[in-house]
Each structure stands twice: as structure tokens, then as C-alpha cells.
Amino acid sequence: MQELVVRPAQVFREKLGLDLRLEHEATRIDPQAKQVSGLEHNNSEFTVSYDKLLLATGADAIRPDIPGIEQEGVFVLKHLEHGRRILEYLDSRQPKQAVLLGMGYVALEMAEALRARNIRVSMLKPRPEILPWLHPELSRMVQQELEDNGVELYPGYRPLQIQPLEQGLHLTCSPELSLDADLVLAAVGIAPNSDLAADAGLELGPNTAIAVDERMQTSDPNIFAAGDCADALHVLSGQRTWIPLALRANRSGRAAAVNILGGDARLTGVAGSAMFKTFGLEVARTGLSQKEAEQAGFTPVSMQIETPSRGHGYPGAGKLRVCLLAEQNSGRLLGGQITGQEGAAHRINTLAVALHNQMTVQDFAQCDLAYAPPFGPAWDPMLTAANQLLKKL
Amino acid sequence: MQELVVRPAQVFREKLGLDLRLEHEATRIDPQAKQVSGLEHNNSEFTVSYDKLLLATGADAIRPDIPGIEQEGVFVLKHLEHGRRILEYLDSRQPKQAVLLGMGYVALEMAEALRARNIRVSMLKPRPEILPWLHPELSRMVQQELEDNGVELYPGYRPLQIQPLEQGLHLTCSPELSLDADLVLAAVGIAPNSDLAADAGLELGPNTAIAVDERMQTSDPNIFAAGDCADALHVLSGQRTWIPLALRANRSGRAAAVNILGGDARLTGVAGSAMFKTFGLEVARTGLSQKEAEQAGFTPVSMQIETPSRGHGYPGAGKLRVCLLAEQNSGRLLGGQITGQEGAAHRINTLAVALHNQMTVQDFAQCDLAYAPPFGPAWDPMLTAANQLLKKL
Numbered sequence: 001m002q003e004l005v006v007r008p009a010q011v012f013r014e015k016l017g018l019d020l021r022l023e024h025e026a027t028r029i030d031p032q033a034k035q036v037s038g039l040e041h042n043n044s045e046f047t048v049s050y051d052k053l054l055l056a057t058g059a060d061a062i063r064p065d066i067p068g069i070e071q072e073g074v075f076v077l078k079h080l081e082h083g084r085r086i087l088e089y090l091d092s093r094q095p096k097q098a099v100l101l102g103m104g105y106v107a108l109e110m111a112e113a114l115r116a117r118n119i120r121v122s123m124l125k126p127r128p129e130i131l132p133w134l135h136p137e138l139s140r141m142v143q144q145e146l147e148d149n150g151v152e153l154y155p156g157y158r159p160l161q162i163q164p165l166e167q168g169l170h171l172t173c174s175p176e177l178s179l180d181a182d183l184v185l186a187a188v189g190i191a192p193n194s195d196l197a198a199d200a201g202l203e204l205g206p207n208t209a210i211a212v213d214e215r216m217q218t219s220d221p222n223i224f225a226a227g228d229c230a231d232a233l234h235v236l237s238g239q240r241t242w243i244p245l246a247l248r249a250n251r252s253g254r255a256a257a258v259n260i261l262g263g264d265a266r267l268t269g270v271a272g273s274a275m276f277k278t279f280g281l282e283v284a285r286t287g288l289s290q291k292e293a294e295q296a297g298f299t300p301v302s303m304q305i306e307t308p309s310r311g312h313g314y315p316g317a318g319k320l321r322v323c324l325l326a327e328q329n330s331g332r333l334l335g336g337q338i339t340g341q342e343g344a345a346h347r348i349n350t351l352a353v354a355l356h357n358q359m360t361v362q363d364f365a366q367c368d369l370a371y372a373p374p375f376g377p378a379w380d381p382m383l384t385a386a387n388q389l390l391k392k393l
Numbered sequence: 394m395q396e397l398v399v400r401p402a403q404v405f406r407e408k409l410g411l412d413l414r415l416e417h418e419a420t421r422i423d424p425q426a427k428q429v430s431g432l433e434h435n436n437s438e439f440t441v442s443y444d445k446l447l448l449a450t451g452a453d454a455i456r457p458d459i460p461g462i463e464q465e466g467v468f469v470l471k472h473l474e475h476g477r478r479i480l481e482y483l484d485s486r487q488p489k490q491a492v493l494l495g496m497g498y499v500a501l502e503m504a505e506a507l508r509a510r511n512i513r514v515s516m517l518k519p520r521p522e523i524l525p526w527l528h529p530e531l532s533r534m535v536q537q538e539l540e541d542n543g544v545e546l547y548p549g550y551r552p553l554q555i556q557p558l559e560q561g562l563h564l565t566c567s568p569e570l571s572l573d574a575d576l577v578l579a580a581v582g583i584a585p586n587s588d589l590a591a592d593a594g595l596e597l598g599p600n601t602a603i604a605v606d607e608r609m610q611t612s613d614p615n616i617f618a619a620g621d622c623a624d625a626l627h628v629l630s631g632q633r634t635w636i637p638l639a640l641r642a643n644r645s646g647r648a649a650a651v652n653i654l655g656g657d658a659r660l661t662g663v664a665g666s667a668m669f670k671t672f673g674l675e676v677a678r679t680g681l682s683q684k685e686a687e688q689a690g691f692t693p694v695s696m697q698i699e700t701p702s703r704g705h706g707y708p709g710a711g712k713l714r715v716c717l718l719a720e721q722n723s724g725r726l727l728g729g730q731i732t733g734q735e736g737a738a739h740r741i742n743t744l745a746v747a748l749h750n751q752m753t754v755q756d757f758a759q760c761d762l763a764y765a766p767p768f769g770p771a772w773d774p775m776l777t778a779a780n781q782l783l784k785k786l
Contacts, residue, residue, distance in 0.1 A: 004706040105765075235761070246771040247764050268756075273763035284763050313397040343736030349762045349773065350742040356760050357750040363661075367749050368628070369742045370666035370677050371640050372498075378639040380742065 001084055021046075029053065029200035031220050052222055052260045055210060056253065057193035059228035059244050064101060064188050068162030073169050074184040077106055086185070095119055095182035099171055101159055103130055107187035108142075108278040111151050114183075115279075122179055124154035125188075133289035135304050135323035138339040145281040190244060192229045205231030209242040214266040216256035224260055226252035233269035235356055236287055236334060237296035243272050272335070273352040275345040284348035287335020287355045290325060299328040303389035307381045309342045311373030320344050322385040324351075324361070331360040331393055336385070343375070350382050361386050361393065394477055414439075422446065422593035424613050445615055445653045448603060449646065450586035452621035452637050457494060457581050461555030466562050467577040470499055479578070488512055488575035492564055494552055496523055500580035501535070501671040504544050507576075508672075515572055517547035518581075526682035528697050528716035531732040538674040583637060585622045598624030602635040607659040609649035617653055619645035626662035628749055629680055629727060630689035636665050665728070666745045668738040677741035680728020680748045683718060692721040696782035700774040702735045704766030713737050715778040717744075717754070724753040724786055729778070736768070743775050754779050754786065 012018045023041035030037070037047040061076035063069055073095075075086050089095070097120040100107045107123060114121050123146070130139045130146075130153070146153060157173040164170075168182035192209040203219035205211035209231040216224045228244035230252060248270050258265035272292075275284035293300035302325045310317035320340035326333050336351045338344050354364045365386035371378050379387070405411045416434035423430070430440040454469035456462055466488075468479050482488070490513040493500045500516060507514050516539070523532045523539075523546065539546060550566040557563075561575035585602040596612035598604035602624040609617045621637035623645060641663050651658035665685075668677035686693035695718045703710035713733035719726050729744045731737050747757045758779035764771050772780070 006705055245764065247761065247773075247776075250771055268759045269761075271761040273761045275763040275765045275768055277765065277767045282768075286761070286763065312399055343739045345763065345765070345768055346736045346739035347742070349740070349760075349775075350746050352762055353743050353746040353750070353752075353757070353760050356756070357746070357752065359746075359750065363749070364746070366661045367742075367746050368640065368662075368664040368666045368679070369745055370668040370679060370738065371638065372668045372670065372738070374670045375668055375675075375738055378643055380640075382742075383640075 001080065001087065004080055004083075026196060029196055029223070031200050031202075031223065034222060050222070052224065054256055054260060055197055055218070055223065055225040055229055056227045056256075057196060057229045059190040059192045061186070062189050062191050064159065064186055066159050066161055068164070068169075069186065071162060071164060071169065073182060074162060074186065076186050077110065078190060086183075089183065090117065093182065095168075097168075097179075097181050098122070098183040098185065099124065099179050099181040100185045100187055101125070102187035102189065103153075103155070104187060104189060105274070105276045107185070108146075109276060110185055110187065111146060112149070112277075112279050115149055115151065119183070120152075121150070122152040122154060122181070124157040124159065124173060124177075124179075126156070126158040128156040130155055131283075133285065133292070134283070134337055134339075135290075135302065135321075137304050137306075138283075138321045138323055138337055141319075141321055141339040142278065142281060142283060145279050149279045190228070192242065192244070194229055197223075197225065197229070205240040205242060207231075207242040209244075211240065212252075214268070215259045215264070216252050216267070217259065224256040226256040232267070234288075234296075235269040235271050237298075239296060241270065241272070243270050243274075245270075245274060247273075268356070271352050271355045273348060275348060277345070280341060281339060282341060282343070282345035283337075283339050284345040285335070285337045286348050286352040287333070288325065289335060289337075293325060293327075293334045298334055300325045300334050301328050301389065301392055303385055303392055305381070305385045305388055307377055307384055309340055309344065309376060311371070311375075311377055314373035318342060320347075320381050322347075322381045324382075324385040324389050326361045326389055326393060328393065331362055331390075333359050333361055333364055336382075338381070347380070347382055350380075361389050365390055394473065394480065397473055397476075419589060422589060422616070424593050424595075424616065427615060443615070445617065447649055447653060448590055448611070448616065448618040448622060449620045449649075450589060450622045452583040452585045454579070455582050455584050457552065457579055459552050459554055461557070461562075462579065464555060464557060464562065466575060467555060467579065469579050470503065471583060479576075482576065483510065486575065488561075490561075490572075490574050491515070491576040491578065492517065492572050492574040493578045493580055494518070495580035495582065496546075496548070497580060497582060498667070498669045500578070501539075502669060503578055503580065504539065505542070505670075505672050508542055508544065512576070513545075514543070515545040515547060515574070517550040517552065517566060517570075517572075519549070519551040521549040523548055524676075526678065526685070527676070527730055527732075528683075528695065528714075530697050530699075531676075531714045531716055531730055534712075534714055534732040535671065535674060535676060538672050542672045583621070585635065585637070587622055590616075590618065590622070598633040598635060600624075600635040602637075604633065605645075607661070608652045608657070609645050609660070610652065617649040619649040625660070627681075627689075628662040628664050630691075632689060634663065634665070636663050636667075638663075638667060640666075661749070664745050664748045666741060668741060670738070673734055674732060675734060675736070675738035676730075676732050677738040678728070678730045679741050679745040680726070681718065682728060682730075686718060686720075686727045691727055693718045693727050694721050694782065694785055696778055696785055698774070698778045698781055700770055700777055702733055702737065702769060704764070704768075704770055707766035711735060713740075713774050715740075715774045717775075717778040717782050719754045719782055719786060721786065724755055724783075726752050726754055726757055729775070731774070740773070740775055743773075754782050758783055 061078040210225040255265040273286040454471040603618040648658040666679040701710040
């Protein structure tokens with residue numbers, strides 16, 4: 001797993017000349033004195049002064065508040081160290097049945113990884129929808145893919161407690177359901193590490209993420225925040241949002257660095273673009289879901305289509321499903337989703353660029369998208385969805 | 394091959410109630426009398442009157458002017474009937490060696506199809522570049538892919554004549570080169586069928602395509618043209634262009650129909666988006682090439698990058714190459730190209746949408762494109778190219 005470390009500590013120290021202090025836990029920011037204090041690994045206190053401070057405290061996996069969650073054999077997966085622990089457990093214990101709490105990206109990717117080791121996989125979540133932000137028809141494709149690969153799904157089930165057995169664990173749920181497992185993964189989401197910022201009186205945004213402006217500056221002009229701990233502006237709603245994903249984290253770190261050094265880097269915001277693969281199915285989204293659009297004050301109209309993944313007559317085509325959303329009166333695009341095989345996920349980015357440009361469905365439907373039979377129909381699935389949505393508007 | 398016919402003639406006649414007359418060759422338009430006349434298959438003359446006339450005469454493959462080009466065993470490929478003839482020849486004659494004249498989309502796709510039948514394939518073209526619109530580094534990937542699949546390439550060779558042998562054909566070229574073949578495919582491009590329009594005094598555009606406005610109206614307000622016979626406006630240059638591809642052909646047909654029926658459908662134009670696959674390699678482009686940009690009066694700056702096709706540490710990654718072009722002073726995006734595997738071609742459409750929105754590199758670099766390790770690096774290859782191009786501008 002060491003190859004997953006993009007840059008080891010000594011590169012920061014030796015090549016970049018940074019005073020990198022591992023095993024130092026910052027416990028307090030004093031914005032007036034411009035000082036950070038905390039504890040070293042030997043419990044001795046430290047204090048450092050700053051001109052400008054960057055908070056890059058990231059996010060952590062949420063451990064659901066269930067009796068028994070702290071037991072051996074129960075994992076979360078956010079940091080590399082978590083992955084190492086799971087892998088070690090898989091190798092040493094050879095578990096035969098796993099229960100995944102949650103059905104988000106991490107849970108769906110782990111379902112595939114565990115099934116590849118021939119481990120029985122059960123997934124459960126309190127809400128009845130598999131992926132609530134996804135159009136029901138597209139969500140059904142995900143469900144089918146999971147079931148086709150032997151994953152047992154329990155949407156609408158809430159875990160009540162995890163009890164130790166002589167061998168393994170026993171999970172009790174509501175409504176009544178009992179599941180044995182020798183591995184439980186809690187993948188119910190993440191939360192920003194913003195306590196330090198909150199204690200220092202910094203303004204917080206949605207989901208208690210640290211509120212930043214387009215320059216990554218917090219409510220204290222000497223303190224910047226970047227990465228999964230910070231919020232962002234949504235390019236569609238203009239509202240603060242917290243969508244902690246890799247590109248924004250990376251991009252915000254670069255922008256913060258430029259600004260701390262006296263430059264002026266401004267980020268326009270996020271469109272909420274995301275993709276994942278579970279087994280043979282690709283799933284992608286950008287913009288707002290139906291519910292998110294309503295919550296942001298839009299009146300969304302949606303259109304869902306099914307198209308072949310290749311041109312007419314070209315052998316080996318699969319199915320794609322696309323859902324597009326636009327605002328009723330203005331026709332402005334609000335978001336979309338896609339499920340399918342063969343590069344289906346890549347197609348979402350055409351829509352992401354359209355959202356950044358505040359395009360209407362009508363203008364988007366005019367785009368000259370490339371075509372060749374191995375890659376799709378002459379009318380790109382995104383265009384077909386746009387044409388159908390136009391008729392509905 | 395019958396499955397390639399999207400709609401047979403009887404559907405037009407029976408379901409749509411059209412007076413569809415096959416084997417009627419229109420030979421003259423009289424715009425004053427609003428009449429079209431010509432010959433039926435039995436050589437009897439016909440004349441029809443019109444209120445509005447649609448020219449959908451398409452394009453035809455260019456047969457290069459070489460002695461011997463009309464011989465048996467020499468083919469072009471544009472219409473379904475051409476494909477049928479080639480297939481019949483392949484099945485009945487079992488040719489062992491083929492020479493392809495040209496290295497465009499059709500030639501590159503046919504190279505793969507012929508190699509799949511284990512036929513020796515030689516390709517030649519007069520110009521020294523394999524694909525002149527492609528950045529040299531990307532063109533090299535195409536060349537490598539062809540050579541890896543046993544295709545013999547002769548760029549810079551002009552065919553002089555095709556002579557019959559006792560068995561098969563013999564091709565003589567300049568500079569001196571002799572090739573035996575039992576199948577020759579001339580795939581040197583297509584030309585619009587616009588003679589009828591020209592004879593009627595209609596204005597012609599680039600490559601003698603029929604000049605149309607954004608409503609598909611020709612210089613005669615009662616005559617419309619759509620499909621491969623008609624030109625289009627380029628969304629970047631605003632100039633007339635002729636890029637005969639399926640989506641525009643289809644779209645222009647629909648727009649012409651709406652307008653002929655009294656509606657008002659306007660097409661914004663083409664970005665020049667195209668993609669193809671040859672063997673395992675995907676190639677795509679949109680916008681202007683370096684040379685086309687210069688010819689259109691821009692001062693293009695280009696950046697070419699290589700990136701892995703998957704995220705850091707995700708196994709099985711291949712290589713992608715991206716070339717992006719922007720105008721020096723304004724930073725406005727002018728075009729781009731991509732070569733690689735694994736859905737590489739799909740990535741071009743993000744750029745196509747950016748071109749339709751007249752985006753600058755700076756704005757495009759801010760786009761929130763989706764990321765997951767199976768699909769690419771955290772910074773999408775298009776964004777990495779944009780960031781690198783920004784540094785150069």
C-alpha cells in the first residue's frame with residue numbers, strides 16, 4: 001500500500017525544506033496572539049507562532065452511535081491507515097461474511113472489493129432508497145448490478161447493536177433482522193474536522209465545515225482553510241455547500257498557498273461532480289439532484305432516458321441511462337446523472353462544463369459532441385436527454 | 394448488413410405517407426418555375442413542382458484520378474452499397490493483401506477491419522504526416538498503434554497507377570515504390586454532391602458545399618439544404634466550414650424540416666468534434682487544429698501533455714495524450730485533441746462544450762470535473778492540460 005503515498009514526509013522536509021512535524025496534535029488556535037499550541041507525542045506541550053495559518057485538517061469517517069461499534073472486527077475507511085488495518089484483518093482472519101453499514105461511494109466500492117475475495121456481503125442503511133440523489137430508474141440499475149453480483153441489500157434497516165459471538169459478530173437491526181458477520185464496515189459518511197476552527201471562533205458553513213471565501217480565507221483574515229475541512233460555493237445555487245472530494249481539496253490547497261504567499265487565486269466553486277464504479281457499473285453525477293434543486297429554491301423538471309452505449313448496428317452495445325434536470329421557467333440546466341458501462345461516467349463532464357457556463361437545455365442541445373459508432377449513438381446520450389427534456393419544458 | 398438500414402423505404406411510404414420515389418435521378422432545378430426535373434430508371438423524364446425544396450444530396454467518396462482506378466478490386470467506401478460490395482469481394486475472393494489510399498477515419502477503421510481478417514495492409518498518402526491535424530506526439534501514438542498491429546505505413550507516397558496482374562493488382566508510386574495487392578481501397582476523402590445546386594445558381598461554400606444559413610436556407614429562400622451536401626458556421630471562427638459528420642447531418646435535417654414547415658429552428662454551428670477508434674486506440678478532436686486556427690486568423694498557443702488513464706496507484710492504467718490550443722492574447726480556447734485507451738475519446742466532449750461557450754483556458758481550468766481512481770487522475774487530463782497551457786500563456 002506504500003505506493004498510495006503520493007509524497008512521503010522526507011520529500012516535504014528535504015526537497016521542499018518544510019519544518020514538517022508529525023505526531024504533533026494542535027489543540028488550540030489563539031487568533032489574537034496568532035499562535036497554535038498543542039501536544040507532542042511525548043505529551044510535552046508546544047506552541048508555534050504564525051503570520052498566516054492554513055487549516056488542512058481534513059475530514060473523518062463518522063462512527064455511528066451503536067452499542068458495540070468499537071469492537072474488534074468493526075472498521076471505518078477514510079485514511080490510508082484504515083485501509084491497512086482492513087487489509088491486515090482480511091489477510092489474517094480470512095473473514096467469510098461482511099456487513100456494510102451505508103450505501104455510499106465507499107460502501108459500494110468496498111462491496112466490489114470484498115466480493116472479489118469471495119466474502120458474503122450484506123449492505124444496510126436506514127433510508128429506503130439505495131442512492132437517494134439518483135433518479136429511481138438509475139438507482140434500480142445500481143441495485144440490479146449489486147444483486148447480480150451476489151450482494152444482499154437491506155435498505156430501510158437501522159443497526160441497533162453489534163454483539164460479540166464466540167467467533168465473529170452479531171448485528172441486530174430494526175425492523176427485525178439479525179446478521180452474523182466477521183467483518184463490519186461503517187461507511188455512513190464523513191464529517192469535517194473543524195472543532196479546532198470552531199473553538200477559535202471561526203465561522204462554520206454547512207455540515208460544520210469551515211466557511212471560506214473564494215480565496216480560501218476563513219472569517220479570520222490570517223487563517224485559511226483548504227481540503228475536506230472547508231466548504232465551497234456551489235456554482236449553481238451560489239450557496240455554501242460541503243461536497244468533500246479530491247479535486248476540490250487539491251485545488252483549494254493550491255489556491256490557499258498562492259493567497260497565503262500574497263497572490264490572488266480565486267476558485268469559482270464546485271458543481272458537485274462525482275463518479276464511481278461498482279462491479280461493472282459506472283455511476284456519475286453533477287449539479288443538483290431533484291431534492292437538492294428544490295431545497296435551493298429552483299423548480300426542477302427532470303427527464304430520464306435509456307439509450308444504447310454504441311452506434312446503431314455496432315455490435316456489443318450495453319445500456320445507458322441518463323437523467324437531466326433543468327429549471328422550469330428559465331430552462332437552465334441544474335444537474336444530471338448517468339449509469340452504464342463503457343465510459344458512461346466520462347460523459348458526465350460535458351454536463352459539468354455546461355453547468356459552469358449556466359447553460360440552458362436549449363443551448364446545451366446544440367452542442368457539437370463527437371460521434372463514432374464504437375462510442376455511442378449519433379445523438380450523444382446527453383443530447384438525446386436534452387432534446388427530450390426540451391419537449392417537456 | 395440490412396440491420397444498418399435505420400429506416401427502410403416502406404416505413405417512409407407507409408408510416409409517414411411520403412411520396413418516396415427511388416430510382417429517380419434529379420438532373421435540373423428550375424428555381425423560377427419551382428420545378429425539379431430528371432430521369433426515371435426507365436429513362437423517361439419526370440418533372441415535379443415544389444413550394445419548398447430540400448436538397449439532401451449528401452456527399453460521395455472521391456475517386457483519385459489515377460490510371461487503373463476503375464478496375465475490379467478497387468473500391469471506395471461511403472454508402473452502404475459500397476460496404477456490401479467490399480464484403481462480397483472479401484468473402485468470394487479471400488484477398489491476402491490490401492492497399493489503402495489515404496489515412497483518414499475511413500482508412501484507419503478499415504485497416505483494423507482488414508487486419509482482423511488477417512489481410513496484409515499497406516497504407517499510403519501523399520503528405521508526410523499520418524494525421525496532419527493532430528499534434529505530432531499524438532500522431533506518433535496512432536502510428537505506433539498501426540505498426541504494432543502489423544500495418545505498413547507509407548506516408549509521403551503518391552500512387553501513380555494501378556495495373557492488372559494475372560492475379561490481383563500492382564500499384565506503382567512516387568517516390569519509387571511497388572506494391573502488389575488484391576484489394577485497393579481509395580479512402581482519400583469525400584466531396585459534397587452540389588452540382589445540381591451549383592447549376593441552379595445557388596451559392597456554394599467551402600469545398601463547394603451548398604451554402605446555408607443557420608436555418609438551412611440556401612441563397613434561394615425556397616430551397617433548403619441539409620446533410621453532408623451543406624456547409625455550416627464554425628462556432629469558433631464564425632466562418633463557413635464544411636465538416637460533414639453524422640450529428641450535424643442529422644441535426645440539420647431536423648432543422649430544415651421545421652423551417653420548411655414554417656417554424657424557426659436555428660443551429661448555432663459546429664465545433665468540429667470528431668472521434669474514431671483504430672485497433673485499441675481512441676482518437677478524438679474538437680475545435681481548430683494549429684494550422685486551422687492560424688488560417689482562421691488566431692494566434693494559437695498549444696500544450697501537449699501525457700497523463701495516466703487512471704488514478705495514482707490504481708492498477709492497469711494506460712497512457713493518454715492531450716493537446717490543447719488557445720489564443721495567445723485572449724486565452725480563449727481554440728481546440729484540442731486526445732489519444733489513448735479506456736474512454737479517452739469521450740473526454741473530448743468536455744472541451745466541445747467549453748468551445749460552444751467561448752471559454753478561456755483560465756475558466757475551463759476551474760471546471761469541477763468528476764474524479765474516481767478507475768477513471769483518471771484527480772486532476773482530469775483536460776484540466777492538467779489547461780493548467781500547463783495557462784503557464785505557457
